[in-house]
Ligand code: SF4
């Protein structure tokens with residue numbers, strides 16, 4: 001019996017589709033150069049993809065055909081040697097579709113395996129964002145902002161080849177740097193990309209994450225119904241009634257919170273979240289009307305509180321709010337939980353004002369979607385400079 005290697009690529013649907021496909025395909029081609037058969041594929045359950053919704057691609061490689069066949073009989077691996085995350089905001093967890101809830105980013109990483117991530121963050125901060133694991137695992141950071149090379153754009157900022165060089169370093173049994181550089185030359189005909197792969201290979205450092213590090217929250221779990229428990233035919237339950245909101249200061253009830261799907265909270269879709277400055281709100285209702293996911297809870301005094309379990313981070317509310325800096329989108333990595341901003345404001349307005357100022361002071365690049373024509377072209381030289389420095 002030979003050895004099976006499994007790599008997963010966790011990416012944002014549509015926006016990073018080509019990036020994930022390029023990486024998984026090149027992994028298989030590089031292993032093939034060393035006589036190992038393999039297959040790359042997207043997760044069936046993620047199709048059709050939707051904008052920003054987390055999705056996965058896999059590369060499975062074996063030392064021989066029989067082992068590959070045996071490994072593929074399961075279709076999807078339950079453990080991977082290397083997990084690649086191409087957007088660090090996915091570190092909070094992955095929720096692809098409506099049936100299995102939020103799952104840890106590191107769920108499939110084997111004990112001692114490696115999680116590679118593209119990020120400008122510190123490894124310690126990233127480790128805290130991910131869920132805790134029982135056994136230690138390694139974190140390898142490929143320095144850079146998330147690359148969005150999707151259906152409509154291919155932002156050739158070398159993220160793909162830098163990740164491939166990193167894989168050659170953290171799992172040299174899968175393929176060598178020389179093999180992956182050969183594939184890069186075959187596929188992209190670009191010596192500069194082969195050099196970027198080598199730089200990433202030579203400079204990557206790993207950080208070991210201990211079982212004491214990370215988010216201690218228990219991930220969502222479920223039990224599949226037995227056939228005897230299934231209902232006859234198809235019955236889709238309607239959305240239950242919403243509820244009133246309780247004021248945390250005077251205990252009075254009022255306003256309205258819509259009931260929402262308990263297993264598809266959508267916040268894993270988000271790369272940014274709205275920060276609402278309630279003192280600036282003129283109660284025009286536009287955010288509430290325009291939010292495509294009906295995320296705003298109406299507070300007893302008629303303010304609008306973005307429900308952060310439900311918000312997908314599209315930024316429509318920021319765009320439509322008529323009051324300057326009343327709603328500001330801020331990078332998701334700046335927040336540790338999804339608690340209500342309105343409750344925090346009600347409890348201590350001065351502290352909340354300070355918090356808002358702090359959070360909106362630094363507005364890094366909006367990480368998905370572009371804001372003006374040619375934005376990606378402008379970003380490529382910046383990323384290539386980061387790649388050059390390693
Ligand atoms: S960013 Fe704003 S408009 Fe978009 S889902 Fe969140 S609350 Fe709604």
Ligand code: SF4
Nearest residue numbers: 281282284285287321
């Ligand atoms: S759009 Fe802005 S001003 Fe209008 S209700 Fe929403 S937060 Fe208030």
